[in-house]
Amino acid sequence: MVVGNENGVVGYGLGKASEVTSAIAKGVEDAKKNLVKIPVINGTIPHKQEMRFGGSLVMVRPAAPGTGIIAGGAMRAVLESVGVKNVLAKSRFVEPPQPGEGYHRRSLRAARRSQRGTVARYLDESGV
Numbered sequence: 001m002v003v004g005n006e007n008g009v010v011g012y013g014l015g016k017a018s019e020v021t022s023a024i025a026k027g028v029e030d031a032k033k034n035l036v037k038i039p040v041i042n043g044t045i046p047h048k049q050e051m052r053f054g055g056s057l058v059m060v061r062p063a064a065p066g067t068g069i070i071a072g073g074a075m076r077a078v079l080e081s082v083g084v085k086n087v088l089a090k091s092r093f094v095e096p097p098q099p100g101e102g103y104h105r106r107s108l109r110a111a112r113r114s115q116r117g118t119v120a121r122y123l124d125e126s127g128v
Contacts (some may be wrong), residue, residue, distance in 0.1 A: 002074075003026030004081025011035035012078070043085035061088040101110075 001023065004010035006052040013030025019022040039046055044062040051058050058075065069079050071089035079087055 001031045002077045003028060003031040006083035008038050008040045008083055009035055010038060010078060010082045021120060038082050040083055044087055056091065059092045063088050069086050
């Protein structure tokens with residue numbers, strides 16, 4: 001599950017249960033415990049970011065106003081939840097996933113690492 005306030009705060013979580021509604025509720029609870037603040041400047045991210053997690057590679061670039069969110073699947077959900085309006089994103093898989101770990105979950109984890117790097121780099125550049 002991905003949760004966000006569309007104003008720069010996003011989190012993701014995973015919930016497992018025998019019923020769908022219980023799994024969704026657990027996923028939302030877990031996502032709320034893992035919130036991260038992401039800098040959004042003029043509807044886009046401040047700089048290009050690339051990150052690798054396991055066999056997954058994620059690239060996110062700022063885009064000009066009017067471009068929209070050019071991303072697929074899990075990345076689109078994360079970027080919409082953050083509140084980014086214009087961004088270019090690409091995720092690809094260098095290695096196949098391990099048993100029990102799907103492509104979307106690995107993309108989410110790589111996107112999360114990328115966002116943490118975005119926050120750290122933004123804080124370094126702005127001197128906050």
